[in-house]
Amino acid sequence: MDKHAKIFVAGHKGMVGSAIVRRLESAGYDRLLLRDRRALDLTNQADVNGFLKSEKPDYIFLAAAKVGGIHANNTERGAFIYQNLIIEANIVNGAHLAGTDRMLFLGSSCIYPRDCPQPIREEYLLTGPLEPTNEPYALAKIAGVKLCENYNRQYGTHYVSVMPTNLYGPNDNYDLNSSHVLPALIRKAHEAKARGDRELMIWGSGKPMREFLYVDDMADACVFVMENELENGLYNVGTGQDITIRQLAETVMDVVAFDGKITFDTSKPDGTPRKLLDVSRLRDLGWTATTSLRDGIAKSYADFLSKS
Numbered sequence: 591m592d593k594h595a596k597i598f599v600a601g602h603k604g605m606v607g608s609a610i611v612r613r614l615e616s617a618g619y620d621r622l623l624l625r626d627r628r629a630l631d632l633t634n635q636a637d638v639n640g641f642l643k644s645e646k647p648d649y650i651f652l653a654a655a656k657v658g659g660i661h662a663n664n665t666e667r668g669a670f671i672y673q674n675l676i677i678e679a680n681i682v683n684g685a686h687l688a689g690t691d692r693m694l695f696l697g698s699s700c701i702y703p704r705d706c707p708q709p710i711r712e713e714y715l716l717t718g719p720l721e722p723t724n725e726p727y728a729l730a731k732i733a734g735v736k737l738c739e740n741y742n743r744q745y746g747t748h749y750v751s752v753m754p755t756n757l758y759g760p761n762d763n764y765d766l767n768s769s770h771v772l773p774a775l776i777r778k779a780h781e782a783k784a785r786g787d788r789e790l791m792i793w794g795s796g797k798p799m800r801e802f803l804y805v806d807d808m809a810d811a812c813v814f815v816m817e818n819e820l821e822n823g824l825y826n827v828g829t830g831q832d833i834t835i836r837q838l839a840e841t842v843m844d845v846v847a848f849d850g851k852i853t854f855d856t857s858k859p860d861g862t863p864r865k866l867l868d869v870s871r872l873r874d875l876g877w878t879a880t881t882s883l884r885d886g887i888a889k890s891y892a893d894f895l896s897k898s
Contacts, residue, residue, distance in 0.1 A: 591619070591649060591817050598623040598647035600632060600681055601654030605761040606696060606754075609809035610651050617813065623647055633673060638680040642688035649816060650693040652681050652734075656727075660793070660861050662768040663724040674730035682737045686745055693749040694816055695738050697731040699801075699826070699867055700724050701753060709868035712753070712824045721862045735824060748821040752812060755828035755867050759805030759886065760893040771835065772802060775842040776887070776894050783848040790843065790850050793858035796836035801828050801866050804886035807879040814877045828867040829879045845887045 591597070597614060601607035602624045614622060623645055631637050632654050656666075656673040663670055678695065685693055702710045703718030715735070720728045738749035762773040769777070775792070782790050811827045833841075839852055869878075881889075 593618050594621055595619070595648040596621045596623060596645065597649045597651070598642075598645065599651045599653060600677075601652075602626075603761075604653060604655075604657075605759060605763070605805050606757060606808060607651070607653035608761045609759065609805040610653060610812055613806065613809040613813050632677045632680060635680050635684075638684045639687060642681075642684040642690065646688050647685075647690050648692070650681065650685055650690055651812060651816075652678065652693060652695045654681070655696070658763070658768040659770040659774065660723050660859055663727050664859075667726045671726035671730050674727060675733055678730070678734040678737060682734070682741060682749065686741055686747060691748055692816065692819075692821075693738065693747070694812055695734050695749060695751045696812070697735055697751050697753045698727070699753050699755050699828070699865055700728045700862075701732045701735065702865075704862050708864050709830065709866040710826070711868045712826055712871060715824065723859055723861055739822075742822050748819070750815060750821050751824045752815060753824060753826050753867070754808050755801040755803050755826075755865070757803055757805050757808055758890055760890070762805075762890060762893070764894055764897075771800070772838065772842070772887070773890070773894070775839055776846065776891055779839075779842050779846040779848045780891070780894065780898075782850060783846055788850050789853050790839065790848065791853050791855055792835065792839055793855055794835065794860040795856055796839065796852065796854050797834060798860045798862065799832045799834050799864040799866065800838065801830070801832040802838070802883055802886070803828050803879055804881035804889070807881050811872065811877055811879075815872075818875065820875070825872045826867040826869050827872060828869045829883075830867065830869045830873070832864070832866040833883070841884055842887055845884065845891050
């Protein structure tokens with residue numbers, strides 16, 4: 591990418607979008623197009639088309655999305671499928687109409703079947719049923735992958751999709767009603783410590799296994815994909831290592847310095863039993879994550895404290 595290319599980062603105030611902006615700015619890219627919701631409603635087709643036609647960005651990072659944890663995904667099902675479908679459809683089609691040839695679409699590892707073989711390879715997409723608790727979100731992200739794939743086939747564009755594992759880091763959502771597991775654990779452990787509690791209650795059994803990627807590593811992978819002009823494909827992005835939710839909770843408690851007992855609310859859903867990505871496709875091209883889980887959690891906790 592040319593350092594003076596016009597780059598639109600959709601969703602630049604979110605956790606992933608803000609990390610991409612940090613990564614681009616640190617590399618010297620100086621023509622970033624950034625619009626918040628008040629300036630540009632990504633669910634409004636006319637507004638998106640007008641913006642892209644006027645600005646004609648050379649590159650687009652499509653990081654805008656409605657996201658949340660198990661509770662939010664399972665209770666706001668209509669909103670999750672509608673908002674994500676309309677945002678990605680507006681931007682992908684609008685980019686094509688504006689003549690933008692290169693785009694990176696950020697999906698999610700939840701697009702893969704609930705019970706597919708581990709580690710999960712990119713070709714496992716659409717080979718089995720999805721996890722029911724986040725099916726609407728997953729379906730919307732699958733549609734985004736297929737939008738990119740088929741616009742490439744019909745119009746000759748170069749739109750690529752990346753599927754991150756569970757992300758965490760600065761600008762994460764710590765709302766217990768809508769957050770993902772890691773930021774929720776950070777907040778729960780911090781508040782339990784502040785109250786002087788002797789235990790930490792966790793949803794589910796603690797047995798499911800999850801992989802976690804620090805968001806600045808994710809941003810680095812996104813810029814790597816665009817700078818190396820990877821195209822017409824789907825790339826998993828992760829660390830290639832996973833741990834149980836119990837182990838994750840123990841690590842968070844250690845970082846927060848909360849010395850309590852873990853208890854489990856088994857009336858709450860576990861979600862997918864295991865979700866470990868095969869990251870060999872991107873690794874073989876020269877990219878790997880560099881932030882350890884404990885270091886990433888420590889940075890995330892510092893971010894949480896700065897906003898408390």
